[in-house]
Amino acid sequence: DAGVIQSPRHEVTEMGQEVTLRCKPISGHNSLFWYRQTMMRGLELLIYFNNNVPIDDSGMPEDRFSAKMPNASFSTLKIQPSEPRDSAVYFCASSKGLRNTEAFFGQGTRLTVV
Amino acid sequence: SQELEQSPQSLIVQEGKNLTINCTSSKTLYGLYWYKQKYGEGLIFLMMLQKGGEEKSHEKITAKLDEKKQQSSLHITASQPSHAGIYLCGADRGGGNAGNMLTFGGGTRLMVKP
Numbered sequence: 671d672a673g674v675i676q677s678p679r680h681e682v683t684e685m686g687q688e689v690t691l692r693c694k695p696i697s698g699h700n701s702l703f704w705y706r707q708t709m710m711r712g713l714e715l716l717i718y719f720n721n722n723v724p725i726d727d728s729g730m731p732e733d734r735f736s737a738k739m740p741n742a743s744f745s746t747l748k749i750q751p752s753e754p755r756d757s758a759v760y761f762c763a764s765s766k767g768l769r770n771t772e773a774f775f776g777q778g779t780r781l782t783v784v
Numbered sequence: 785s786q787e788l789e790q791s792p793q794s795l796i797v798q799e800g801k802n803l804t805i806n807c808t809s810s811k812t813l814y815g816l817y818w819y820k821q822k823y824g825e826g827l828i829f830l831m832m833l834q835k836g837g838e839e840k841s842h843e844k845i846t847a848k849l850d851e852k853k854q855q856s857s858l859h860i861t862a863s864q865p866s867h868a869g870i871y872l873c874g875a876d877r878g879g880g881n882a883g884n885m886l887t888f889g890g891g892t893r894l895m896v897k898p
Contacts (some may be wrong), residue, residue, distance in 0.1 A: 676827075703886060713888040759851060761826060763886075772817065773874075773886050775826040 674776035675760050682782045688750040691779045694743055697766030703773060704747050705761040706735055713761070719745065752783045787811070788871055788889035796895045797863050805858045805884075805892045807873030815876035816856045816884065818847050822869045830858075863896045870894070 675694040683689050695702050704716040717727040719739045734753070736750070739745040747757055759780050765773040789808045797803050807816070819827040829838045833849035833856060840847050842863045856888050860867055874888045 705888075712890040715887050718886075763827075765886075772829040772832055774829070775819075777826045780824075 674762055674764050674774050676760075676776035676779050678779060679777060680780045680782075682784065683770055685753055685783055686751045687783075688748065689752045689756075689781060689783075691743045691747040691760050691762075693747070693762030694777060695745070695762070696766075696774055697709070697743065699764035699766045699774075701744070701773075702739060703763040703764045704766075706744070706758045707761060707778070707782065708758045749781075752781075754783045766777050772774070772776050786801075787887060788873055790889035790892050791871055792892060793820075794892065794893040794895075796897060799864060799896050799898050800862055803860050804864055804893070805871050805873075805894075807858070807889055809875060811852050811854070813849070813853045813875045816849050816853075817874040817876075818856070818858050819872045819874060819888075820869050821872060821891075827872065835869045863894075865896045865898055868894055868896045 674696055677692045678680050681689060691739045692745045703718040705713050706716055707713045714729055716726055716729045717737045722739045722742055735749055737747045747760060761775050763773040763775045765771045791806050795803060815832060818830040820830055821827045827850050831842060831847045833847060836851040836853045838849045846859045847856060849856045856873060858871060870891045870893050872888045872891045874886050876886060
């Protein structure tokens with residue numbers, strides 16, 4: 671298996687622009703997570719899905735952030751409009767089963783908003 | 785604020801020395817995970833602990849979960865430069881039947897001096 675695939679690996683955009691991050695989870699995994707990592711705040715859980723349904727989005731910082739999972743093999747995280755403070759590395763992870771199973775992480779998308 | 789507290793936040797050791805990283809929660813953990821992250825890369829799963837008193841080892845890394853399931857330690861024996869990176873503990877916050885919700889501590893940044 672190719673693992674969790676994220677795209678793009680790097681994104682540089684201007685403030686105010688829309689940014690879309692993409693994730694393809696491991697086939698057969700039914701849980702998907704979006705995280706944001708910064709030096710100041712560490713690794714923060716933004717939202718997670720189970721069987722394509724958003725279960726907890728309490729970590730989503732603002733209404734500018736939205737996430738979708740239209741099917742079991744694809745998810746997006748969108749920021750509109752983007753701001754410089756959104757600059758971070760965004761990770762997607764997936765896991766199989768309900769509990770006590772390891773989550774597999776993608777390589778991340780490094781977002782820079784200038 | 786982080787629900788999982790890791791200590792120390794950073795650590796510099798001489799190659800060959802032993803070291804311990806701690807992870808503490810104020811609540812009982814359903815599952816405790818240790819991950820390693822190399823700079824600029826995604827997280828790599830190390831070990832998962834579920835039962836109070838459980839201990840697991842992989843090569844020179846040993847992880848333990850205390851009987852109360854509120855504290856875990858990661859011990860590296862005879863450290864090597866390849867052990868350098870960020871070590872993160874993660875916990876299953878118990879999403880009930882909807883699946884696990886994996887949240888992380890602030891991380892411990894380890895440097896091993898040759």
